[in-house]
Amino acid sequence: MIIFKDAAVLANHVDRHRAAGETIGFVPTMGALHAGHLKLAGISLAKTDLTVCSIFVNPTQFNDPKDYAKYPITVEHDIQLLERAGVQVLFLPDRGQIYPDGVEGLPRYDLGRLEELLEGEYRPGHFQGVCQVVHRLLLIVRPDYLFMGRKDYQQCLVCQRLIELEQLPVTLEVCDTIREANGLAMSSRNMRLSENEREKAAVIHQVLQGIRSGLGAGKLSGPREAGLQTLRSEGFRTDYLEICDARTLEPVTDWDGHTPLVALVAAFLGEVRLIDNLGLHP
Numbered sequence: 001m002i003i004f005k006d007a008a009v010l011a012n013h014v015d016r017h018r019a020a021g022e023t024i025g026f027v028p029t030m031g032a033l034h035a036g037h038l039k040l041a042g043i044s045l046a047k048t049d050l051t052v053c054s055i056f057v058n059p060t061q062f063n064d065p066k067d068y069a070k071y072p073i074t075v076e077h078d079i080q081l082l083e084r085a086g087v088q089v090l091f092l093p094d095r096g097q098i099y100p101d102g103v104e105g106l107p108r109y110d111l112g113r114l115e116e117l118l119e120g121e122y123r124p125g126h127f128q129g130v131c132q133v134v135h136r137l138l139l140i141v142r143p144d145y146l147f148m149g150r151k152d153y154q155q156c157l158v159c160q161r162l163i164e165l166e167q168l169p170v171t172l173e174v175c176d177t178i179r180e181a182n183g184l185a186m187s188s189r190n191m192r193l194s195e196n197e198r199e200k201a202a203v204i205h206q207v208l209q210g211i212r213s214g215l216g217a218g219k220l221s222g223p224r225e226a227g228l229q230t231l232r233s234e235g236f237r238t239d240y241l242e243i244c245d246a247r248t249l250e251p252v253t254d255w256d257g258h259t260p261l262v263a264l265v266a267a268f269l270g271e272v273r274l275i276d277n278l279g280l281h282p
Ligand code: AMP
Pocket: 028, 029, 030, 031, 036, 037, 039, 040, 147, 148, 149, 150, 151, 152, 175, 176, 177, 178, 179, 185, 186, 187, 188
């Protein structure tokens, strides 16, 4: 695996592969890698000729400075994992490579309602930060395929919108959520959970599954309220649990039985904020 720290040198390397007719896959991450990230890399390796992964903890997407300060960093271990997985290129930029003119005056993107709903409401500015870093990375790497995890469902919709807004010649491939044996969605933030909390965190997936198995046309407030109640009684502090239109993320309160739905949750266990979601359509 070749590790690049310089954006121009990396771009040059990828250009040479593209000129030789190879397809380029890109997997952006913030490091502290786990099996979910490696799954994305594996899918890229199978589908494209050259897989580029990046590790960059993007300051502009953290609305909470404490969350940024505590974000786990395990670069040496990450490098070993990516090497073992067969990834050909790792981009490991510092802040100056991504934001050469600083973080003031960065572009803003018209994300419409996606910026106001769910994560948009609870993490103001988060998706602008995601777009700033993903846009910059896509302009450097210029991949044919961008691989992202459904675990961050709203982020996938936002990045699809970014691709359309900026007319970027890349196809977004959304990959299934990889889970622990108990159902907990893998996440770098899980490293900050105690053993007990990791067990308890499985309740999130159970609540989502409960909503899916009890789903029927008509009012959805009952299952939603029951889910919130379960989370709270298990000691979670919930930001939201919503059942939404899977395409727009507008909340659905009265289901016609046809509109594709997704249930999404964000909840704190201790100091750690966890998110997860589950498609509800049969
Ligand atoms: P992050 O490092 O958390 O920014 O995540 C980098 C990419 O990995 C994003 O596209 C995430 O959606 C994806 N990802 C994170 N956790 C998982 C998971 N458990 N399963 C699948 N993809 C994931």
